Amino acid sequence: MGQRKGRACHVCDNKPFANMIASVPGLVELAAFRTLAGERLRAAPQDLPLSAEPVPPPSDFDLNPSAFAEWSGPAPARPAAVLVPVIARNPLTILLTQRTPHLAAHAGQIAFPGGKPDPGDLGPADTALREAEEEIGLSRDYIEPIGFLDVYRTGTGFAVTPVVGVVMPGFHLSLNSNEVAATFEVPMSFLMDPANHRIDALRLGGYDRRFYAMPYGERYIWGATAGILRNMHDKLFSPR
Secondary structure: OOOOOOOOOOHHHOHHHHHHHHHOOOOHHHHHHHHHHHHHOEOOOOOOOOOOOOOOOOEOOOOOOOOHHHHOOOOOOEEEEEEEEEEOOOOOEEEEEEEOOOOOOOOOOEEOOEEOOOOOOOOHHHHHHHHHHHHHOOOHHHEEEEEEOOOEEOOOOEEEEEEEEEEOOOOOOOOOOOOEEEEEEEEHHHHOOHHHOEEEEEEEOOEEEEEEEOOEOOEOOEHHHHHHHHHHHHHHHOOO
């Protein structure tokens, strides 16, 4: 974790960010995405389902309905937040991280920047922005949070609030080598295409577990990260 820098939770009111948007021509896809997000994403974070049960979707248990008691047990979930960074390129991309191989949990896996709240955080958006700055050096000056996805329950006992944010190009990353081995971008059109959403299985803890996976080249996007992306697809593009 790095030192906390100057904070502005509601960066959508940030004048430098507004100037960056005005300086990028031809972002028709971004305009359409912002409109769709405004119509379909949550305007405020969802109340956390911290109680032991039931576990509402989306969660690691959606594809493993009998696994709740076997896997994590009836324990209250711990809050966390992640940033889903939509990079304002043409076409749009989503920035992901690969965790370092020596971590005690989820070593080497593909993830969004994020983590548990600090006592001084102003809410899930502030947690996600702080963690993005600490983990990969992504300054909040380049980010506009535009909505929230549904809280995602993990088999490891977290209730994760995904914060969707538009990130303007021109940022510079500085990776925390203790946590992040690499970052990469994937076209949003690839991740939002159901044809690229697989259901794979592994034997974990003596049980067969099914999960969403979205392999992209040599990157294997799976588990909670893929589940959050699947929820993003459902929120934005499923018929109402």
